[in-house]
Amino acid sequence: MTERKPRKDAARNRQAVLAAADDLFSRCESPEGVTLASIAAAAGVGKGTLFRSFGDRTGLLRALYEARLEPVRKAVESGPAPLGPATPPRQRVLALLDTLLCFKLDNRPLMLALEESGSGSPYQADHYERWHGLLDTMLGQIPGLTDSDFTAHALLAAVRADLVEHLAGHACVPRERMRAQLANFTAGVLGADPVRGLANES
Amino acid sequence: MTERKPRKDAARNRQAVLAAADDLFSRCESPEGVTLASIAAAAGVGKGTLFRSFGDRTGLLRALYEARLEPVRKAVESGPAPLGPATPPRQRVLALLDTLLCFKLDNRPLMLALEESGSGSPYQADHYERWHGLLDTMLGQIPGLTDSDFTAHALLAAVRADLVEHLAGHACVPRERMRAQLANFTAGVLGADPVRGLANES
DNA sequence: TTGCAAAGCGGACCCACGGTCCGTATCGTT
DNA sequence: AACGATACGGACCGTGGGTCCGCTTTGCAA
Numbered sequence: 001m002t003e004r005k006p007r008k009d010a011a012r013n014r015q016a017v018l019a020a021a022d023d024l025f026s027r028c029e030s031p032e033g034v035t036l037a038s039i040a041a042a043a044g045v046g047k048g049t050l051f052r053s054f055g056d057r058t059g060l061l062r063a064l065y066e067a068r069l070e071p072v073r074k075a076v077e078s079g080p081a082p083l084g085p086a087t088p089p090r091q092r093v094l095a096l097l098d099t100l101l102c103f104k105l106d107n108r109p110l111m112l113a114l115e116e117s118g119s120g121s122p123y124q125a126d127h128y129e130r131w132h133g134l135l136d137t138m139l140g141q142i143p144g145l146t147d148s149d150f151t152a153h154a155l156l157a158a159v160r161a162d163l164v165e166h167l168a169g170h171a172c173v174p175r176e177r178m179r180a181q182l183a184n185f186t187a188g189v190l191g192a193d194p195v196r197g198l199a200n201e202s
Numbered sequence: 203m204t205e206r207k208p209r210k211d212a213a214r215n216r217q218a219v220l221a222a223a224d225d226l227f228s229r230c231e232s233p234e235g236v237t238l239a240s241i242a243a244a245a246g247v248g249k250g251t252l253f254r255s256f257g258d259r260t261g262l263l264r265a266l267y268e269a270r271l272e273p274v275r276k277a278v279e280s281g282p283a284p285l286g287p288a289t290p291p292r293q294r295v296l297a298l299l300d301t302l303l304c305f306k307l308d309n310r311p312l313m314l315a316l317e318e319s320g321s322g323s324p325y326q327a328d329h330y331e332r333w334h335g336l337l338d339t340m341l342g343q344i345p346g347l348t349d350s351d352f353t354a355h356a357l358l359a360a361v362r363a364d365l366v367e368h369l370a371g372h373a374c375v376p377r378e379r380m381r382a383q384l385a386n387f388t389a390g391v392l393g394a395d396p397v398r399g400l401a402n403e404s
Numbered sequence: 405t406t407g408c409a410a411a412g413c414g415g416a417c418c419c420a421c422g423g424t425c426c427g428t429a430t431c432g433t434t
Numbered sequence: 435a436a437c438g439a440t441a442c443g444g445a446c447c448g449t450g451g452g453t454c455c456g457c458t459t460t461g462c463a464a
């Protein structure tokens with residue numbers, strides 16, 4: 001194997017940086033303000049260390065994202081209904097989008113930073129590919145629905161971080177209302193009748 | 203009136219800058235590469251001039267955008283069907299989104315730069331407000347459709363510049379296919395049956 | 405315990421880019 | 435022609451991401 005065990009202090013510093021960044025992001029608005037130097041300072045390490053651990057800004061953001069996303073990923077990959085793999089497609093799509101929305105609501109500054117930094121567009125990040133692929137597959141299993149690929153993109157676009165931020169931050173749309181609107185919209189896209197209880201489908 | 207007629211050379215320089223920027227944007231990929239200094243150089247003026255005319259990068263982008271958008275705006279505000287105001291809502295929504303998509307396809311680098319620069323999110327730009335307001339109104343006139351506000355946001359999100367860029371540039375989805383997919387998707391959102399000829403509705 | 409690479413540290417340094425400033429050139433009016 | 439107002443342009447600045455390299459720490463081994 002190519003694994004070289006990292007030195008103890010290295011591991012500790014990595015954790016410190018992660019923690020500091022996490023903290024700064026949840027504390028401050030406007031991810032612009034969270035500079036790499038400030039993260040390094042908050043973590044009590046030098047900039048060099050930070051870059052060695054994460055490559056660049058995007059790398060750090062991604063690492064943070066992965067860390068926070070872990071439980072969600074688990075739930076989707078092998079959890080119980082309505083998120084887990086044993087759920088019928090319609091409900092699972094609803095559940096997935098709802099989960100994504102909530103996640104972005106709960107991690108606004110980070111998600112904002114991640115999407116806008118991504119050295120270009122968020123569409124190049126492979127975590128996007130993952131969500132898109134999953135959604136695509138699920139949509140493909142819904143009879144009567146065409147263009148699952150594009151539809152997946154469009155649905156994901158409806159929960160983009162900056163839109164969420166705009167609605168939650170500027171328009172002050174409350175969380176539950178947003179969730180309801182998204183569910184309603186999604187149900188419309190999936191065809192059929194707008195779901196009311198979001199859990200009665202064959 | 204507060205209008206002070208600008209000096210002749212000022213006007214000429216403004217045009218030169220606009221032209222140069224237009225050219226650079228349509229020529230180069232990755233709007234990152236189009237720096238203000240390079241625009242100034244290409245226009246044969248100093249950076250100071252550029253900033254005096256447009257305030258900042260976003261101002262320049264916006265000016266360019268407005269200029270290119272002019273015909274579209276006219277067509278929407280007072281043109282003939284299916285874009286003009288006399289069109290029934292369903293068709294007009296379809297037509298508007300299609301138009302927007304085509305516009306972004308035709309102005310990829312510029313739109314990309316505009317959306318990602320906007321000193322924050324594209325949602326703070328007032329041209330976004332305009333499109334959203336219009337769409338919102340139109341959607342409100344479609345019976346049986348709820349949450350027109352959110353729906354308008356979601357539909358606009360489906361034609362965001364970076365998504366369009368991703369599909370057209372990376373995934374190499376041909377123009378007509380994208381238009382068809384978008385039309386299909388939109389029709390789904392509007393309720394009812396997926397339109398086939400996109401022009402048979404009461 | 406001590407010695408000694410290798411791994412890691414950190415902050416001085418670099419560069420690109422957006423944006424400002426002010427001495428100088430041009431306009432256009434009298 | 436002459437003079438104020440207007441605009442020019444490029445030197446200059448601040449900021450923030452990313453790099454470099456001499457010094458410190460670690461952990462293995464004698």
